[in-house]
Amino acid sequence: MELAGNLAAVRARIDAAARAAGRSPAEVTLIAVSKTFPATDILHVLDLGVTDIGENRDKEAALKAAEIADRAPGQRLRWHFVGQLQRKKARSVASYADVVHSIDRVELADALGRAAARRGRSLDALVQVNLDDRSAAAADGEARGGVRPNDVVALAEHVAGTAGLRLAGVMALAPLGGDPDAAFARLGVLAEGVRGIAADAVVISAGMSEDLEAAIRHGATHVRVGTALFGGRALMSDHVR
Numbered sequence: 001m002e003l004a005g006n007l008a009a010v011r012a013r014i015d016a017a018a019r020a021a022g023r024s025p026a027e028v029t030l031i032a033v034s035k036t037f038p039a040t041d042i043l044h045v046l047d048l049g050v051t052d053i054g055e056n057r058d059k060e061a062a063l064k065a066a067e068i069a070d071r072a073p074g075q076r077l078r079w080h081f082v083g084q085l086q087r088k089k090a091r092s093v094a095s096y097a098d099v100v101h102s103i104d105r106v107e108l109a110d111a112l113g114r115a116a117a118r119r120g121r122s123l124d125a126l127v128q129v130n131l132d133d134r135s136a137a138a139a140d141g142e143a144r145g146g147v148r149p150n151d152v153v154a155l156a157e158h159v160a161g162t163a164g165l166r167l168a169g170v171m172a173l174a175p176l177g178g179d180p181d182a183a184f185a186r187l188g189v190l191a192e193g194v195r196g197i198a199a200d201a202v203v204i205s206a207g208m209s210e211d212l213e214a215a216i217r218h219g220a221t222h223v224r225v226g227t228a229l230f231g232g233r234a235l236m237s238d239h240v241r
């Protein structure tokens with residue numbers, strides 16, 4: 001029951017933010033990020049009308065995707081992989097994911113494209129942008145993943161030319177401790193550049209539990225919400241942002 005209340009509250013926030021920005025709430029897709037929570041919780045939000053589920057670790061995602069396929073065959077849903085991704089996991093991710101939000105290097109795009117094409121699949125691919133240019137970690141794209149803003153167009157062009165992938169848009173996290181409005185405004189400009197490569201690459205994946213309003217103000221088409229729906233996660237270092 002708690003999930004239903006949380007979902008209603010998140011939907012109300014999305015609606016209010018969209019209207020305040022002069023946008024239709026229907027332009028914003030809610031991705032329920034279910035990492036660390038069991039498949040039962042995913043089934044629950046699917047029952048409540050959510051159709052997009054996000055996970056950030058391959059092993060956990062693969063197990064849950066199999067469990068949902070088993071317990072709810074024929075369920076209409078899209079799996080979003082939102083976490084940093086090692087190339088060696090590409091084959092597994094390409095077997096269940098519909099959208100990969102974290103493409104931040106050519107080698108990863110190539111591996112995902114190859115794996116998807118081999119299965120006769122096409123993955124929607126988002127170029128992840130690192131909007132944190134202050135920290136040393138950001139300089140080598142380490143901390144939270146993502147390509148530097150100057151390299152977005154080149155990587156997006158590569159993705160657009162990769163069999164097995166469809167360039168779908170961009171994704172970013174607001175820098176920790178930074179101003180989300182400034183970050184997401186910048187993402188909006190970069191997204192325009194990507195639409196110049198493929199007119200249908202319209203996805204802007206931005207905004208989480210704390211900053212979804214700012215993201216929607218700046219054009220987010222997809223918000224990725226975990227905590228506000230499912231509650232707090234246990235503090236496991238590789239699960240925390």
Ligand SMILES: *Cc1c(COP(=O)(O)O)cnc(C)c1O
Pocket residue numbers: 033035056082083173208209210224225226227228241
């Ligand atoms: C966990 C996670 C989210 C959701 O974050 P919350 O703050 O729990 O809403 C969104 N995006 C990514 C990439 C994540 O790893």
